[in-house]
Structures are given as structure tokens and as C-alpha cells.
Amino acid sequence: MSLKWRxxxxxxxxxxxxxxxxxRTVVERVKRNGEFVYDTVRRVPLKRGLDLQxxxxxxxxxDESKGAVADKSKAIxxxxxxxxxxxxxFGVSEPLVxxxxxxxxxxxxxxxxxxxxxxxxVQKSAFLEFQITDExxxxxxxxxxxxxxxxxxxxxxxxxxxxxxxTSTSNAGxxxxxxxxxxxxxxxxxxxxxxxxxxxxxxxxxxKLVQQGxxxxxxxxxxxxxxxxxxxxxxxxxAAAMPPGKVLRWSSxxxxxxxxxxxxxxxxxxxxxITGEYLTDAKPNTSPTEGNLVQFTMNNEGARRFRxxxxxxxxxxxxxxxxxxxxxxxxxxxxxxxANGQITMGGKDLQAAQDLALVLRAGSLPVPLKVAxxxxxxxxxxxxxxxxxxxxxxxxxxxxxxxxxxxxxxxxALAVAALVLYILYTLAALAGFQAVLTLPGLAGFVLSIGxxxxxxxxxxxxxxEELAHGKTVRTAIDEGFxxxxxxxxxxxxxxxxxxxxxxxxxxxPVRGFAVTLLAGIAASMIxxxxxxxxxxxxxxxxxRDAQTTLSI
Amino acid sequence: xxRILHDTNYDFIRWWKVMAAITIAFIVLGLGSLAIKPLNxxxxxxxxxxxxxxxxxxxxxxxxRSTLDAAGVHGAEIQQFGTNREFTVRAQEAAQVAxxxxxxxxxxxxxxRVLKQKFGENNLRVVRTEGVGPRVGEExxxxxxxxxxxxxxxxxxxxxxxxEWRFATAxxxxxxxxxxxxxxxxxxxxxxxSLTVVAGLLTVLGYSLNDxxxxxxxxxxxxxxxxxxxxxxxxxxxxxxxxxxxxxxxATVLAATLSLLFFAGEVIRPFAWVMAxxxxxxxxxxxxxAAPVLLWIERKWPRQxxxxxxxxSTATPTSQTRRSTATATR
Numbered sequence: 001m002s003l004k005w006r007x008x009x010x011x012x013x014x015x016x017x018x019x020x021x022x023x024r025t026v027v028e029r030v031k032r033n034g035e036f037v038y039d040t041v042r043r044v045p046l047k048r049g050l051d052l053q054x055x056x057x058x059x060x061x062x063d064e065s066k067g068a069v070a071d072k073s074k075a076i077x078x079x080x081x082x083x084x085x086x087x088x089x090f091g092v093s094e095p096l097v098x099x100x101x102x103x104x105x106x107x108x109x110x111x112x113x114x115x116x117x118x119x120x121x122v123q124k125s126a127f128l129e130f131q132i133t134d135e136x137x138x139x140x141x142x143x144x145x146x147x148x149x150x151x152x153x154x155x156x157x158x159x160x161x162x163x164x165x166x167t168s169t170s171n172a173g174x175x176x177x178x179x180x181x182x183x184x185x186x187x188x189x190x191x192x193x194x195x196x197x198x199x200x201x202x203x204x205x206x207x208k209l210v211q212q213g214x215x216x217x218x219x220x221x222x223x224x225x226x227x228x229x230x231x232x233x234x235x236x237x238x239a240a241a242m243p244p245g246k247v248l249r250w251s252s253x254x255x256x257x258x259x260x261x262x263x264x265x266x267x268x269x270x271x272x273x274i275t276g277e278y279l280t281d282a283k284p285n286t287s288p289t290e291g292n293l294v295q296f297t298m299n300n301e302g303a304r305r306f307r308x309x310x311x312x313x314x315x316x317x318x319x320x321x322x323x324x325x326x327x328x329x330x331x332x333x334x335x336x337x338x339a340n341g342q343i344t345m346g347g348k349d350l351q352a353a354q355d356l357a358l359v360l361r362a363g364s365l366p367v368p369l370k371v372a373x374x375x376x377x378x379x380x381x382x383x384x385x386x387x388x389x390x391x392x393x394x395x396x397x398x399x400x401x402x403x404x405x406x407x408x409x410x411x412x413a414l415a416v417a418a419l420v421l422y423i424l425y426t427l428a429a430l431a432g433f434q435a436v437l438t439l440p441g442l443a444g445f446v447l448s449i450g451x452x453x454x455x456x457x458x459x460x461x462x463x464x465e466e467l468a469h470g471k472t473v474r475t476a477i478d479e480g481f482x483x484x485x486x487x488x489x490x491x492x493x494x495x496x497x498x499x500x501x502x503x504x505x506x507x508x509p510v511r512g513f514a515v516t517l518l519a520g521i522a523a524s525m526i527x528x529x530x531x532x533x534x535x536x537x538x539x540x541x542x543x544r545d546a547q548t549t550l551s552i
Numbered sequence: 553x554x555r556i557l558h559d560t561n562y563d564f565i566r567w568w569k570v571m572a573a574i575t576i577a578f579i580v581l582g583l584g585s586l587a588i589k590p591l592n593x594x595x596x597x598x599x600x601x602x603x604x605x606x607x608x609x610x611x612x613x614x615x616x617r618s619t620l621d622a623a624g625v626h627g628a629e630i631q632q633f634g635t636n637r638e639f640t641v642r643a644q645e646a647a648q649v650a651x652x653x654x655x656x657x658x659x660x661x662x663x664x665r666v667l668k669q670k671f672g673e674n675n676l677r678v679v680r681t682e683g684v685g686p687r688v689g690e691e692x693x694x695x696x697x698x699x700x701x702x703x704x705x706x707x708x709x710x711x712x713x714x715x716e717w718r719f720a721t722a723x724x725x726x727x728x729x730x731x732x733x734x735x736x737x738x739x740x741x742x743x744x745x746s747l748t749v750v751a752g753l754l755t756v757l758g759y760s761l762n763d764x765x766x767x768x769x770x771x772x773x774x775x776x777x778x779x780x781x782x783x784x785x786x787x788x789x790x791x792x793x794x795x796x797x798x799x800x801x802x803a804t805v806l807a808a809t810l811s812l813l814f815f816a817g818e819v820i821r822p823f824a825w826v827m828a829x830x831x832x833x834x835x836x837x838x839x840x841x842a843a844p845v846l847l848w849i850e851r852k853w854p855r856q857x858x859x860x861x862x863x864x865s866t867a868t869p870t871s872q873t874r875r876s877t878a879t880a881t882r
Binding site for chain 2: 059061115116370371372373374375376377378380381384385388389391392393395396399400403404406407409439440442443444446447448449450451453454457458461464465483486487490491493494495497498499500501502504505506507509510513514517
């Protein structure tokens with residue numbers, strides 16, 4: 001190949017690299033004053049991985065703790081659509097939602113600053129049901145049976161000393177508030193004595209813990225007893241003794257009565273009058289009387305069914321159940337309800353209403369998901385990593401330059417010039433292939449600066465040997481390149497094969513490392529062999545036969 | 553012209569028994585101590601939760617530990633991470649990993665909550681959280697092992713194509729040696745083995761192989777010249793001839809590695825350690841493992857000289873019968 005062509009190729013690659021790396025204007029979703037907006041950004045087109053720019057990586061799997069799922073792959077496919085919808089609305093710049101393997105969803109959210117909220121939005125089942133509260137006093141009828149069941153049953157439930165005291169002091173306030181009848185009075189007294197005695201599972205074990213609420217099917221349980229009751233309800237015998245056709249659901253919020261905190265337990269008709277599948281829209285709103293709420297709209301079919309069902313249940317109370325939790329106080333049905341309704345958030349902030357509206361719009365998850373893997377990296381840590389890598393890289397370059405110049409002089413200078421091109425080419429290759437830069441990738445890049453000159457060292461040592469054998473400068477250079485070639489190719493190919501294996505089996509950050517390594521190997525082959533050779537040719541051509549000695 | 557170790561004629565291989573004793577002692581020490589305490593695997597492989605916390609004031613580690621214990625996070629490993637204001641908390645007890653199957657974030661949430669209660673909301677910041685479920689951990693572990701084995705297999709195949717089987721085997725044995733010494737090093741230094749460290753290990757393998765290839769390439773060339781000398785002498789000559797190159801390359805790579813070790817921060821430091829050690833063990837094994845093993849293989853299955861050299865690479869079984877002729881020609 002003629003010298004002109006060689007120079008043209010090198011300059012062409014330099015131009016292409018500059019073009020690839022030149023900061024360009026892209027439209028991107030960026031954060032402005034806490035809001036995500038589309039805006040034009042001018043930046044170097046190098047993609048940073050989550051570990052460098054900060055953000056969240058989530059791997060989700062089907063949660064089978066509450067029952068097996070037959071076709072996991074299909075379930076994941078369906079869940080994927082829902083998760084993607086939710087993430088799209090969540091407003092993150094360049095999110096990634098994809099299926100990994102057969103049964104996993106990977107979610108990557110760069111630059112997110114509230115990971116817990118993001119995880120909640122992704123994981124929320126958002127299964128909405130409307131259920132009528134029980135009017136038949138079904139639980140009261142079952143109470144004797146339940147108490148009998150639990151009687152004498154040794155259930156180890158820790159009753160904290162603080163809880164005992166609480167119960168006794170708040171009794172008066174509670175009774176005056178509810179104007180409880182005598183039976184309930186004895187109930188709470190019993191509860192008191194039972195708690196004071198520290199015996200659990202004694203007479204009235206269940207009934208002592210629950211008190212009639214303000215509407216049919218509503219019961220109050222002291223917040224400290226919620227754990228105990230949940231434990232009771234989970235027992236198979238208790239579940240079997242529950243009134244048929246009814247379900248028990250906890251409220252999502254607590255209420256404070258007479259200085260004591262209670263959580264409501266609702267007995268509901270098991271069959272919902274309608275579910276959230278007919279929902280077409282949901283938006284957050286704030287009302288002066290009810291606080292934050294979510295208003296929803298149903299499609300025609302849903303509205304028709306809703307109207308019929310609510311028409312049949314006028315004067316009943318309707319619980320709005322989200323993911324098996326009753327949202328707010330069940331409202332009384334005044335008249336048939338059509339397409340629109342609302343869910344009150346019960347004192348939660350507007351953010352919660354926004355998130356609920358978001359998940360309702362995006363649809364419910366067909367299967368519950370659990371987190372298999374989560375990584376959250378703060379943006380400052382990523383920035384710090386980049387900064388430190390640049391420092392380490394600069395020092396590495398400086399040291400390599402000193403070594404090469406000190407040992408090989410003029411030839412070393414050629415190698416250093418080639419090293420500059422090496423850095424340029426490698427970065428351009430990474431940008432061109434849209435590879436993701438990660439912290440191990442940056443470390444690999446710094447390392448490759450040290451390795452990149454290896455080929456030159458091999459060649460230079462060869463040239464020295466040939467010169468020592470009394471060959472002319474021109475022949476020594478030719479022979480040096482020729483003889484060093486096989487060692488260079490063999491060692492680079494074997495490293496490239498290792499990098500390929502790493503790419504195949506590595507995850508995020510390690511994959512970034514493999515990519516940098518591969519780009520580095522390719523670039524170093526070009527620069528140390530082709531570019532340095534060309535430099536020598538230019539030097540030899542300058543004054544034809546004048547080059548009798550070579551500084552190497 | 554500045555020259556280092558030019559035209560040397562050291563008898564490197566003479567010392568192979570001493571070197572073998574040293575390296576075996578090191579490996580036995582490292583791997584033997586595994587019986588006392590297992591490898592320090594990162595949560596990526598064991599499952600668990602890792603948090604990196606940054607405090608505004610240097611905190612008392614004892615207080616962190618007691619706060620976590622009180623919250624039910626037992627046996628968490630608390631380590632200073634760089635400055636005395638930064639700490640990592642690792643909770644990777646098997647029971648805890650199993651318990652948090654409902655979501656790996658739960659332990660992290662607990663840790664953040666109780667520590668913020670104790671030290672004040674604004675006095676600490678969570679800069680990094682990693683929570684890996686047991687299944688993902690198992691998969692990553694398997695992936696890492698497959699990656700190491702596969703890279704072995706692939707390089708073996710490549711080397712058998714480019715060199716002949718004797719060289720390839722010797723090179724792979726030298727590389728395996730490096731895996732063992734590096735694992736022993738990781739164990740003795742109590743470094744945390746993460747995915748990045750595994751990537752570092754594989755890079756070390758590539759680098760060490762590289763070094764062996766350079767020497768073997770020279771051996772191959774010297775053999776072709778058909779000098780009247782034994783393989784022992786050829787090996788020594790080749791090592792001596794490639795010595796300036798080795799010194800120079802190791803110097804530049806070591807320069808890059810040391811700048812990573814000292815300046816690239818705490819996250820990448822275990823990787824830098826692996827690389828720094830790998831350069832040393834890789835150089836060592838190229839001279840004191842690859843060469844003696846090649847000699848040993850040659851003695852067992854001698855090569856054919858001259859034009860028949862190529863066929864011997866494929867004809868292993870018959871080479872036994874050719875033994876007498878081979879020694880005769882030499």
C-alpha cells in the first residue's frame with residue numbers, strides 16, 4: 001500500500017472519530033425543577049451505564065409465594081406490557097424495560113432519585129375491586145365458633161407490656177365514642193383482663209380483639225393487635241370457620257380514636273360487583289373536603305354494569321378495594337352510579353394520588369411480582385467514579401508516555417503519537433457502536449492504555465535485534481514488523497476471545513468491561529501496527545537515504 | 553540507545569524446582585485457609601444486601617452495629633470504605649437472604665430507616681444500594697464459573713490451532729496455575745470477590761496467556777532455526793531474548809494498574825489488586841510453569857524434528873512408538 005493511501009486511511013479514521021465523538025444536539029427527556037420535560041441537550045454521544053450516571057436497576061420475577069403460576073413466560077409477557085406502560089408514564093429519561101430470559105423483567109431507570117417510589121409503582125398489583133360490605137352480621141354469628149376454636153390453642157403471640165397499658169387506659173374513651181352495648185363492654189373488659197394476665201388463646205380470644213365499627217361489616221382492631229389478628233386469620237381452621245361467601249379485608253389507613261390508633265377490618269361480599277378492568281382513565285385531584293383523591297372513568301360496558309349493580313345496592317356501603325386493602329371509608333350508595341367514581345386517599349399526599357392514578361391507568365399486573373435484584377446508585381457516586389477514572393487514566397497515560405519516551409526516544413514518540421490515536425479511536429468505537437460505558441469499563445480502558453503499547457514494544461525490540469544483526473534501518477524496520485506480527489496477532493486474539501466470553505456471560509457493568517476491552521484490542525492493532533508503520537514510512541521518506549541511524 | 557537486560561544469558565529454568573516449591577506453598581497456604589474461612593464472595597454471588605453510606609461526621613462503628621442489631625439485622629458486615637465518613641453495610645446471612653424473598657429492598661429500607669433515626673435524617677446519605685435475591689446470586693455464580701471454564705476451552709482450542717498441542721497444554725496449565733494463585737491471593741488478602749473481580753481474573757488469564765504466547769512464539773521460531781541445542785537451552789534462550797520486551801510491557805501495564813489502584817477509588821480497588829497480582833503471577837508462570845511443563849511434556853512425548861514436526865501435533869498416540877527415532881535424531 002502506498003504511503004499516500006496509508007495517510008489517507010489514518011486521517012479518514014481520525015475524521016470519522018471526531019465526527020462520532022463530536023458533541024451533538026439530541027432531544028432527550030431531562031429533569032427541570034423536578035419535572036421531566038423534553039428538551040434539546042448538547043453532549044458527547046457516549047452512553048453512561050447506571051453505575052456512572054446513577055439510577056436504578058430492577059429485576060422482577062413472578063412471586064409464587066401466594067400460589068403457583070402455570071405459564072410463567074406468558075404471565076411475564078403480560079406483566080411486561082403493564083410495567084412498560086407504568087414506566088412510560090412515570091417520566092424517566094431513557095428508561096429500559098425488557099424481558100430477560102423466560103421469567104424475568106429488567107427495569108432500568110437512569111437518574112432516578114426516589115427508588116422506593118419507583119419500585120412501588122412497578123410492583124403494585126393495582127387490582128381494583130368494588131365490594132359491598134356485609135349487612136348480615138356474619139362475623140358476629142361466627143365469633144363464638146372462632147373463640148371456641150382458639151380457646152386453649154397455644155398460640156404464641158407476644159403481647160408487649162406497653163400494649164397492655166394502652167388497652168386499659170383507652171377503654172373509657174373508646175366506650176364513650178362508640179356507645180358500645182353491654183356485650184362489647186364485656187368484650188373489651190375481657191380483652192383487658194386477658195392482656196393483663198398475659199394469656200393468649202383464652203376465652204373470647206378472637207372476639208375480644210375486634211369491636212363493632214360505624215357501619216355494617218366494619219370492625220375496629222387496635223393497631224397493636226393487628227399482627228395477632230392477622231396471625232389468627234391465617235390459621236387454616238379459622239379460615240374454614242369464616243362466614244361463607246364473605247372475605248375479610250384490612251383498611252389501608254389507620255384511624256385515631258380517643259388517642260388510640262385503630263385499623264379497620266371489613267367483612268365484604270366475596271364477589272365484587274365490578275373490578276378495575278373496565279377502567280379507561282384515572283386522574284389525581286384534590287378536593288377541599290375529602291383531601292387528595294383519584295377520579296376514574298369506566299368504559300361503556302363497565303358503566304352499564306356499575307349502574308345496574310349499584311342500583312341494586314342503594315343504601316348499602318361499597319368498599320373500594322385495591323390490592324386487597326380497603327381504600328378510605330366505604331361510602332354509602334345514594335343512587336345508581338354510572339361511569340365515574342372516585343377513590344379518596346385518606347390523608348396521603350398528592351404524590352400518592354398521582355401514583356395510584358398512574359398504575360390504574362396502566363392496568364393491573366396479571367401476576368404479583370417480586371424483586372429478584374435491585375441496584376441503586378446515587379448520581380454523585382457515579383460522578384465521583386467518572387472523575388476518579390479520569391484522574392487514574394491521565395496518570396496512567398503520563399507514566400506510559402514517560403516510560404516509552406525514556407526508553408525508546410524517537411520511536412517511543414511515534415508510539416506515544418499512536419497511543420493518542422488509540423485513545424481517540426477506542427472512544428469513537430465505543431460511541432459508534434453505542435456501547436455503554438461502565439465503571440469496570442473505564443477501568444478496563446485505563447488498563448488497556450498500558451497494554452496497548454505492548455505491540456509496539458514487541459516491534460521495537462525486534463527492530464533493535466535486526467539492527468544489532470547489522471541490517472540497514474529500512475530493512476530492520478520491515479523485518480521487525482514482520483517478525484513481531486505472529487506474536488501480536490496470537491496474543492491479541494486470545495485476549496479478544498476472553499473478552500467475548502465475558503461479554504456473553506457478564507451482566508451490565510462487566511459487559512461494559514468486555515466491550516471496552518474488545519474496542520481497545522481492535523484499536524491497538526490498528527494503531528501499533530498500521531499507524532506506527534506509517535509514521536516510520538513518513539520518516540524514512542523524508543530524506544531518502546539520509547536515515548542511517550534510528551533512535552530506538 | 554537505552555537498554556535493559558540486553559543479551560542476557562540467565563539459566564532461568566534451572567531454578568524451577570525452587571520456584572515450584574514456592575508457588576505450591578503459596579497455593580496450599582491460600583486454598584488451605586479456605587478450610588478455616590470461606591472465600592469472601594460479594595452479594596452478587598451469595599444474595600443479600602449491600603449499602604454504601606456517607607455520613608457527615610465520622611460515626612462510631614459500634615453504634616452502627618448495635619443499631620442494626622436492635623433492628624433485627626444481625627451479622628451485618630460493616631466496613632470503612634475509603635474515607636472515615638463512608639461505610640458499607642453488607643447483610644448476606646443465608647437466613648436473612650431467604651427471609652427477604654418478598655423483596656430484597658426490605659432489608660435496605662430497614663437499615664436506612666433505623667440509621668437515619670439514630671444519626672439524624674440529614675447526617676447520612678445512602679449512595680448505593682444493591683439487593684440480590686438468592687436465585688440471581690446462584691445464576692451469577694454459575695455464569696462466572698462457566699465464563700472461566702469456557703475461556704479456558706476456547707483459548708486451548710485457539711492455541712492448538714496456532715501452536716501444537718504440547719505448547720497449548722503447557723500454556724493452559726500455566727494459566728490454570730494463575731487462577732489458583734490469584735484465588736489464593738484473594739483469599740489471603742481477604743478481598744471481596746465480585747463480578748468485576750471475576751472479570752479482572754479473566755483479564756489476568758488473558759494477560760498471562762499473552763505473556764506465555766510471546767515466549768512460545770520465540771521458542772517456535774528458535775526451533776525452526778534448527779540450532780543444535782536441547783529444548784532446555786532453546787527455552788532459556790527464548791526467555792532471555794524476550795526479557796527486555798517483558799520488562800517494558802510489564803512496566804507499562806503495571807503503571808496503568810497502579811494508577812487504578814491508587815487513584816480510581818474504592819469501588820474498583822479489588823479489581824486493581826487482582827490485576828496487579830496477576831501481572832506478577834502471569835510473568836512468573838510464563839517462565840516457571842509454562843517452560844518446565846513444556847519440557848516435561850517433551851520428555852514424555854518427544855516431538856519429531858524437521859519436516860515431520862507438523863504431523864506430530866495431531867498424532868499423539870503414535871508419537872510414543874516414535875520415541876526411539878526422535879531421541880536418535882536429536
